[in-house]
Amino acid sequence: MNSxxxxxxxxxxxxxxxxxxxxxKPEGINAKIxxxxxxxxxxxxxxxxxxFAKELDIVSGEFVLVKSxxxxxxxxxxxxxxxxxxxxAVSDEISSKNIASHIKKELPELEFVFPADxxxxxxxxxxxxxxxxxxxxxxxxxxxxxxxxLIDNTKSLFIHYLPDCIYVVVKPEQILAxxxxxxxxxxxxxxxxxxxxxxPSRTADIEKILILGAHGPRRLVVYWLEEx
Amino acid sequence: MKLSPLKTKKYIHxxxxxEKLLSAVDKATQTALKxxxxxxxxxxxxxxxxxxxxxxxxxxxxxxxxxxxxFEKNCLKNGIHLHWALDAEEARQIILKLLRDxxxxxxxxxxxxxxxxxxxxxxxTKNGIETLETDLGEYIVQLMDQIPSHLTAPALHLSRKExxxxxxxxxxxxxxxxxxxxxxxxxxxxxxxxxxxDVGISGVNFAIADSGAVCVVENEANARLTVGVxxxxxxxxxIEKLLxxxxxxxxxxxxxxxxxxGQKATVYxxxxxxxxxxxxxxxxxxxHIVLMDNGRSKILADPQLRETLFCxxxxxxxxxxxxxxxxxxxxxxxxxxxxxxxxxxxxxLGDKEGKYSPFVSSLCGACYEICPxxxxxxHHLLKxxxxxxxxGYSMKVERFGINAWAFLAKRPLLxxxxxxFPGKFQLLLPKGxxxxxxxxxxxxxxxxxxxxxxxxxxxxxxxxxxxxxxQKK
Ligand code: SF4
Numbered sequence: 001m002n003s004x005x006x007x008x009x010x011x012x013x014x015x016x017x018x019x020x021x022x023x024x025k026p027e028g029i030n031a032k033i034x035x036x037x038x039x040x041x042x043x044x045x046x047x048x049x050x051x052f053a054k055e056l057d058i059v060s061g062e063f064v065l066v067k068s069x070x071x072x073x074x075x076x077x078x079x080x081x082x083x084x085x086x087x088x089a090v091s092d093e094i095s096s097k098n099i100a101s102h103i104k105k106e107l108p109e110l111e112f113v114f115p116a117d118x119x120x121x122x123x124x125x126x127x128x129x130x131x132x133x134x135x136x137x138x139x140x141x142x143x144x145x146x147x148x149x150l151i152d153n154t155k156s157l158f159i160h161y162l163p164d165c166i167y168v169v170v171k172p173e174q175i176l177a178x179x180x181x182x183x184x185x186x187x188x189x190x191x192x193x194x195x196x197x198x199x200p201s202r203t204a205d206i207e208k209i210l211i212l213g214a215h216g217p218r219r220l221v222v223y224w225l226e227e228x
Numbered sequence: 229m230k231l232s233p234l235k236t237k238k239y240i241h242x243x244x245x246x247e248k249l250l251s252a253v254d255k256a257t258q259t260a261l262k263x264x265x266x267x268x269x270x271x272x273x274x275x276x277x278x279x280x281x282x283x284x285x286x287x288x289x290x291x292x293x294x295x296x297x298x299f300e301k302n303c304l305k306n307g308i309h310l311h312w313a314l315d316a317e318e319a320r321q322i323i324l325k326l327l328r329d330x331x332x333x334x335x336x337x338x339x340x341x342x343x344x345x346x347x348x349x350x351x352x353t354k355n356g357i358e359t360l361e362t363d364l365g366e367y368i369v370q371l372m373d374q375i376p377s378h379l380t381a382p383a384l385h386l387s388r389k390e391x392x393x394x395x396x397x398x399x400x401x402x403x404x405x406x407x408x409x410x411x412x413x414x415x416x417x418x419x420x421x422x423x424x425x426d427v428g429i430s431g432v433n434f435a436i437a438d439s440g441a442v443c444v445v446e447n448e449a450n451a452r453l454t455v456g457v458x459x460x461x462x463x464x465x466x467i468e469k470l471l472x473x474x475x476x477x478x479x480x481x482x483x484x485x486x487x488x489x490g491q492k493a494t495v496y497x498x499x500x501x502x503x504x505x506x507x508x509x510x511x512x513x514x515x516h517i518v519l520m521d522n523g524r525s526k527i528l529a530d531p532q533l534r535e536t537l538f539c540x541x542x543x544x545x546x547x548x549x550x551x552x553x554x555x556x557x558x559x560x561x562x563x564x565x566x567x568x569x570x571x572x573x574x575x576x577l578g579d580k581e582g583k584y585s586p587f588v589s590s591l592c593g594a595c596y597e598i599c600p601x602x603x604x605x606x607h608h609l610l611k612x613x614x615x616x617x618x619x620g621y622s623m624k625v626e627r628f629g630i631n632a633w634a635f636l637a638k639r640p641l642l643x644x645x646x647x648x649f650p651g652k653f654q655l656l657l658p659k660g661x662x663x664x665x666x667x668x669x670x671x672x673x674x675x676x677x678x679x680x681x682x683x684x685x686x687x688x689x690x691x692x693x694x695x696x697x698x699q700k701k
Contacts, residue, residue, distance in 0.1 A: 004521075005312040008467065011525035012293045020290055021531040025283040029276045036273035055492070120509050124423055124457055144485075144493035151504060158510050161452050161496075179481055179493075183474040191474045192306070192441035192501030198493040201449035205365035205383050206391055206407040207252070208259045214364060215415055215422070216449025216496070 041143070041177045048142040048175050049224065055145035059199030060212055061220040072223050073099055076134070076167055077106035079221070085131035087111040089163055092155035093136045099169070100134060115156035127162035135159055137197075139185075140170045140222075143178040144198060147222070150186065151193035160195060165219040172226055229374045233561035233573050236584045243555040244671055249385055253556045256384040257547040263490020264544065264598075270492070271482065281483055282602040284476045285538035288437075288468075292528065295437040295470045296519070302440025306502035309516045316346030319520050323348065323429070323462060326516055327357055330460055332426035334358045336418070338444070338451035339366060340431030341541060342464050344375060344563040345522060345576070348429070360425075362418050362450040364411060371398045377557030377565070379543035380488045385556045418450070428454035428512075432465035433540070434480060435517075438473040441501035442517065445484060445494045452496050461503070461512040467524050468537040480540060483600035487542035523576045533608055536571045538601045545595035545605060551588055560588065567595035567605045574612050583621040586612035625667070644683065651677040 042048045053063040066072040076099075080088065088110055090100040100112055113130050115123055127133075139148040147168060149160060160166065176182050183191060201216030212218055231239070243249055268274050288295055303310050313319035327335065335357055337343070349370065352359040361370040365382035369375060371394045376382030383391065392405035401413055430451055434443040442463050444451045455461050471477055485491040505513040528534050546552045546566030557565035564572045570589060574582030586609045595605040616622055636643045654663055654677050662673045678685075 004314045004318060007314055008312050008519075008521045008525060009293055009296060011521070012296065012467070012528060015525055015528035015534075016290055016293055018529060018531050020286065020534065022286055022535050025279040029279050029283070032276045033273045033280065036276070040272060059491075059493075059495075115510075120505075123510050128419065128423060146493050146497075151507070154508075156508060156510060157456055157504070161449050161456075179478040180475075183478045186474070188436075188439045188474055192436065192439040192499060193504065194497075194499040195452070196493070196497035196499075198491075198495050201447065201495055203364045203411060203448050204489070205363070205368065205381065206388050206410060208256050208381075208384075209388075209407045211408050211411045213415075214411060214448035214450065215362065215418060215453055 037178065037180070045172060045175065048177060049172070052140055052142040052145055052175065053224070055143065056199070056222060059145055060202070061145060061199045061222060063222050063224060065224045065226065067226055067228070069099060069225065069227065070102070072169065072225055073102040073106065076221075076223065077103050079167075080107060080110065080132060083131075083165070085110070085165070087113055087130045087132070089113040089115060089127055089130045089133040089159050091133070091135040091159055092116045095169065096134050096136055103134075115159050123156070124158055124162065127156075127158045130163045132165040132167060133159045133163040134167045134169070137168055137170060138174065139176050139182055140174050141176050141179055141182055141196075146179070146182075146196045146198040148182055148186070149195040149197070150190050151195065152190050157195065160197065161201075161216045164213070164217055165221065166197075166200075166217045167221045167223060169223050169225055172224075229372075229558075231375065231558060231561045233577065233582050233585050236559060236561045236588060239559035239561060240555050240588070241671065243559045248387060249556050250554065252385050252387055253553060256378070256381055257553050260381070260490055260543075260547045264486050264547075267486035267490055267492050271486070277479060277483055278600055278602050281479050281600060282538065284471065284479060285601055286535075288470050288472065289528065289534055289537050292467065292470070295472065296467060299435060299437040299440060299470055302438065303517060304440070306440045307515070308440060308502050309514065311516060311518045313518055313520045313522070315522050319346050319464065319518055319522065320348065320351050322518055323464070324352070324355055326460070326462060327352070327427060330426055332357060332460075334360070334421060334425045335427045335429055336360050336362050336421055336425040336450075336454050336458065337366075337429045338431070338454035339363045339446065340429065340464055341376070341379065341563055342431050342466055342520060343429065345520075348464075359429075360418065360421055362422070362454060363446070363448060364414055364450075367414055367418065368394065371395070374558070375563060378546055379541045379564070379566070381543070385558070422450075422453040422457050425458045427460045427462060428456075428458040429462045429464065430455050432463050432469050432517075433484070434471050434477055435465055435469045436473060436477060436499075436501075437470050439501055441499050443477060444498040444500070445481070445496070446498070447489065447491075447495040449496060452498055455498055455500055456504075456511045459505075459512060460514045460516070461500070462516045462518065463500070464518045464520065466520050466522070468528075484540055484542055487540075487544040487598075487600040527575050532611060533571070533575060535603050536568065536575065536605075536608055538603050539568050539572075540601060541568075542600060544598045544600065548594045548598045550590060550592060550594070555588075560585065567609075568603070571605060571608045571612060574616065579612075579616050579619050580621055582612075583616045586616060647681050647683065651679045651681060 056063045137147040138150045200220045201214045203214040311322045349359045361367050368383040377385040388405040396403040432442045433445045503512040503515040552566045570585040573585040591606045
């Protein structure tokens with residue numbers, strides 16, 4: 001216990017004893033919000049997916065619908081080749097590693113970086129120099145095109161923001177309608193370490209001109225994997 | 229750059245003459261307003277959400293002691309070190325000690341207006357610690373030796389030419405005014421600093437009481453790099469930033485993006501509930517939170533003005549304010565500017581130092597209409613104006629004017645003469661010249677006096693139109 005703590009808490013305790021002269025909110029607000037949300041939320045999966053795609057486009061992210069892992073591999077390899085990328089960081093999940101092994105066949109000269117194998121000091125420097133990353137996320141939020149990464153379920157966060165281009169694989173079951181649903185669904189023990197990503201990093205600090213790729217990734221590509 | 233709200237009149241006079249400033253502020257505020265309107269229109273429950281946010285904040289502020297204790301308990305559970313700072317000096321010393329303990333040479337900072345309250349950058353620099361702002365706008369104003377001129381767009385007052393000039397001068401690079409090139413230069417300079425800095429210092433947008441976590445919202449990824457790369461993360465927050473839980477956070481995230489930058493969602497929402505090194509083998513091994521009072525508990529003690537603690541620093545009230553649009557942010561003379569700034573200045577710095585601030589408003593009410601948490605700013609400004617007058621800090625000339633009016637108002641004959649005279653006197657002036665009032669008419673015209681005068685017109689109204697109106701009723 002330090003004395004400043006006690007002084008601040010005592011001052012706050014004294015202050016809150018004084019009743020506020022601030023108006024109350026009108027009745028029925030929560031019900032109205034729920035009703036309104038319902039009326040604007042797409043009714044089915046396809047609607048949510050399309051909403052996500054549209055919102056992602058607005059925030060300069062790229063949406064690629066793929067029907068199989070092999071289609072994903074071929075598109076991603078082609079994209080990397082066209083951009084002359086030389087290295088790809090791969091997140092620790094089995095599914096990412098599987099995709100990476102197939103990309104290796106397409107791009108044998110590509111360097112693969114596995115963050116979990118790197119020593120702590122090496123990790124940040126290596127990932128900061130890596131062209132792209134292949135990552136998984138936990139949820140995709142349709143109405144704002146946000147991707148939620150629960151840190152409890154991941155082995156590296158650096159991989160989500162140090163490389164220049166981020167390829168994200170999203171599966172249909174990960175879609176949620178909106179942020180309210182996200183925070184209701186994720187238990188607070190998990191939500192307390194979470195990263196939400198909505199498009200590539202950006203700034204408009206110079207004369208309000210939008211520039212993509214501020215201090216973080218310049219591109220964010222979402223592969224929406226609708227496997228049969 | 230050392231500003232003072234006591235010099236606000238001088239700053240305003242200078243700002244009004246600055247065409248470049250006017251056009252930069254106009255462009256930035258109009259763009260932000262247009263984008264906000266567009267995003268808000270896509271949320272049909274926007275008004276209800278504003279009420280909800282207001283109610284959430286009201287509950288937090290009225291029970292702040294409980295939420296603070298809950299937050300403390302949960303932070304400790306998460307392995308976060310919590311430091312309580314009564315005032316600016318204590319906050320500075322806590323941070324300096326933490327940095328000395330870590331033998332820190334370089335600190336990267338991300339958007340934290342709270343630390344501007346106690347001039348942390350200057351203080352650390354004087355103590356031999358390189359302290360770098362990393363948000364592009366803040367990096368620019370730091371190079372210019374200025375402070376931010378807007379809550380969310382720190383360099384809004386500067387043109388690309390000025391920014392190009394300062395990059396050329398301070399960073400020794402070839403002159404360019406291309407925004408993408410300028411961003412790339414800043415990115416390359418700061419990337420290296422992010423990777424080598426000993427400590428990252430961030431602000432906090434929201435703190436979650438039931439989980440012991442903080443939330444930092446941003447677009448550039450500079451906050452992500454600040455909180456996620458160096459071995460130590462220090463988050464600095466005012467005690468009012470708390471929310472009960474994540475459900476409430478969703479409401480505020482929905483409101484903040486459109487209000488601040490006209491985005492439905494900001495690019496990164498960082499929720500940080502403790503150091504992650506043990507889990508990830510990367511990033512901070514230690515996390516500290518400096519919980520700062522610095523006058524907030526005093527604001528809380530006022531049953532009405534405590535509403536100003538609801539502010540989420542979105543900057544929307546600045547964008548819509550007809551005064552801010554004319555004078556920009558520095559003219560207010562402190563780190564908080566615009567409509568919310570002029571309520572905070574006298575509350576944080578005292579009524580004497582902030583005696584001019586509550587008057588830098590037309591009381592048009594646009595700030596209240598736009599505020600995502602429904603802070604009734606005009607209402608609070610009236611109370612603060614009263615306080616300034618009651619304490620005898622109002623301007624002498626104003627006091628003289630009001631007293632003269634009161635004197636005349638009690639003497640009908642004299643009053644009649646006093647209202648008749650200016651109109652007649654005006655006839656002696658060259659045609660088209662307004663009646664001069666020293667000081668007042670330097671920046672604006674008084675207009676011409678009506679020769680008939682209010683009294684005559686009113687009497688006529690009483691005898692004709694007024695009867696009509698009465699009959700219609
Ligand atoms: S007073 Fe309201 S509108 Fe102004 S910055 Fe604060 S939250 Fe935003």
